[in-house]
Amino acid sequence: MRAHEAGALHADLGSNGPSWLRTPADVNALVPILWPSTVRRAQHGALEVGGVDVHAIARDHGTPAYVFDEEDFRRRCRTFKAAFGGAEVYYAGKAFIATAVVKILVEEGLSLDVCTGGELAVAIRGGMPPQRIGLHGNNKSAEELTAAVEHGVGRIIVDSFDEIERLTRIARETGKRPSVMVRVTVGVEAHTHEFIATAHEDQKFGFSLSGGAAAEAVQRILADGVLDLRGLHSHIGSQIFDAAGFEVAARRLLKLHAEIAERHGRELPELDLGGGFGIAYTTQDEPADPQELAGDLLRIVKQECAALHLSVPHLSVEPGRAIVGPSMFTLYEVGTVKDVDGIRTYVSVDGGMSDNIRTALYDAAYSATVAGRASSEPPILARVVGKHCESGDIVVKDEFLPADVKAGDLLAVPGTGAYCRSMASNYNHVPRPPVVAVADGASRVIVRRETVDDLLRLDVG
Ligand SMILES: Cc1ncc(COP(=O)(O)O)c(C=O)c1O
Numbered sequence: 001m002r003a004h005e006a007g008a009l010h011a012d013l014g015s016n017g018p019s020w021l022r023t024p025a026d027v028n029a030l031v032p033i034l035w036p037s038t039v040r041r042a043q044h045g046a047l048e049v050g051g052v053d054v055h056a057i058a059r060d061h062g063t064p065a066y067v068f069d070e071e072d073f074r075r076r077c078r079t080f081k082a083a084f085g086g087a088e089v090y091y092a093g094k095a096f097i098a099t100a101v102v103k104i105l106v107e108e109g110l111s112l113d114v115c116t117g118g119e120l121a122v123a124i125r126g127g128m129p130p131q132r133i134g135l136h137g138n139n140k141s142a143e144e145l146t147a148a149v150e151h152g153v154g155r156i157i158v159d160s161f162d163e164i165e166r167l168t169r170i171a172r173e174t175g176k177r178p179s180v181m182v183r184v185t186v187g188v189e190a191h192t193h194e195f196i197a198t199a200h201e202d203q204k205f206g207f208s209l210s211g212g213a214a215a216e217a218v219q220r221i222l223a224d225g226v227l228d229l230r231g232l233h234s235h236i237g238s239q240i241f242d243a244a245g246f247e248v249a250a251r252r253l254l255k256l257h258a259e260i261a262e263r264h265g266r267e268l269p270e271l272d273l274g275g276g277f278g279i280a281y282t283t284q285d286e287p288a289d290p291q292e293l294a295g296d297l298l299r300i301v302k303q304e305c306a307a308l309h310l311s312v313p314h315l316s317v318e319p320g321r322a323i324v325g326p327s328m329f330t331l332y333e334v335g336t337v338k339d340v341d342g343i344r345t346y347v348s349v350d351g352g353m354s355d356n357i358r359t360a361l362y363d364a365a366y367s368a369t370v371a372g373r374a375s376s377e378p379p380i381l382a383r384v385v386g387k388h389c390e391s392g393d394i395v396v397k398d399e400f401l402p403a404d405v406k407a408g409d410l411l412a413v414p415g416t417g418a419y420c421r422s423m424a425s426n427y428n429h430v431p432r433p434p435v436v437a438v439a440d441g442a443s444r445v446i447v448r449r450e451t452v453d454d455l456l457r458l459d460v461g
């Protein structure tokens with residue numbers, strides 16, 4: 001009998017699994033909130049996405065592969081655009097960017113937030129009108145700023161006094177007048193992992209509100225007049241589930257916005273509340289509904305503006321994860337199954353921390369299912385691990401898989417659209433997996449698989 005099978009399961013969970021993990025009534029069931037909307041378990045038991053069987057994806061494109069449900073992604077773009085009404089939705093390219101994704105964003109009428117010259121190059125190549133691009137980053141190089149100015153991007157979110165000086169020099173040299181937003185550190189402790197919270201005081205992003213740096217940045221830009229100051233920006237962090245932190249951030253930003261209006265005699269035309277809207281990675285997660293969250297934020301901004309006798313600025317937001325995260329899953333093949341007696345079953349897949357670093361980096365929780373078939377076996381407590389030379393190379397820390405999980409099985413991990421391919425590495429000289437888009441019964445590669453030859457080509461001896 002495999003470790004943790006049936007009866008032994010409950011007794012052992014306390015020490016070996018998280019208390020929230022419940023034995024599933026049916027190991028084949030798919031919890032809709034975790035999966036792209038076109039995923040189904042077909043009659044014969046295998047998953048199907050965009051009308052394509054996972055066996056066909058594995059056969060035609062190999063494993064591991066990120067599978068991108070195009071219809072689901074488009075649906076989420078529309079949901080966010082509709083929820084935020086007249087506000088501008090800048091999709092955060094850091095979550096996942098590729099030329100094909102940019103083309104979809106253009107078609108769906110979204111704007112795009114990039115944070116490096118590399119992301120900017122993809123945005124331009126994908127045909128995003130430069131006016132709809134915003135450039136972020138706490139250490140943008142002169143080359144990145146120059147490229148942005150020359151392309152005529154719609155806004156550059158300035159993050160330091162050094163950058164203001166650098167950009168002012170570039171503006172003078174090129175004779176252009178770039179539009180900028182000032183990134184404000186609003187002092188909000190977002191309820192998320194320390195490494196993905198970005199608006200508490202002691203971290204690298206933005207100008208401090210409480211310390212007066214934000215007001216000083218505004219003062220310098222307006223006094224100089226070389227840059228066109230559009231407004232204030234705040235991003236409090238990522239994977240946030242409720243509106244509370246955004247509310248505090250919005251109130252603090254608007255207070256500064258009002259002070260600027262009073263001191264400089266003009267209301268800045270724009271206000272950006274950043275991204276960070278969370279998604280469900282496991283059945284434990286209860287993210288806010290985008291419609292409700294958007295409604296709350298728009299209401300707060302309107303109320304606050306009325307109280308401060310301000311007109312409502314043009315709003316923008318920058319969701320990344322909430323749009324692309326649930327639109328993808330990673331398809332792996334199981335290579336070995338090892339019962340570590342009395343502890344748990346280790347299921348090794350043909351990828352790992354090189355295609356999903358989030359479990360190791362943030363202790364992130366994921367879920368998994370055997371994708372190639374249904375099983376009538378009882379659940380066992382399993383840990384899905386990768387093929388890398390690290391004991392921390394964990395993809396899914398705790399999950400119930402059927403007791404007959406075995407080498408050769410296809411395994412799918414949902415919720416890997418955001419910050420997985422974009423944070424993938426070549427650790428152990430593992431080539432990075434492709435991104436395969438599926439729609440209307442067909443699949444196509446939108447980012448090809450790396451090869452060992454690709455890696456060897458970089459190694460010039
Ligand atoms: C400035 C900025 N905007 C938007 C985002 C997107 O965040 P998320 O993918 O959590 O929506 C990030 C990442 O946290 C960010 O740093």
Ligand SMILES: N[C@@H](CCCC[NH3+])C(=O)O
Nearest residue numbers: 094196238239358418419
């Ligand atoms: N990379 C992080 C999000 C940080 C986004 C950048 N501010 C994650 O995987 O959750």
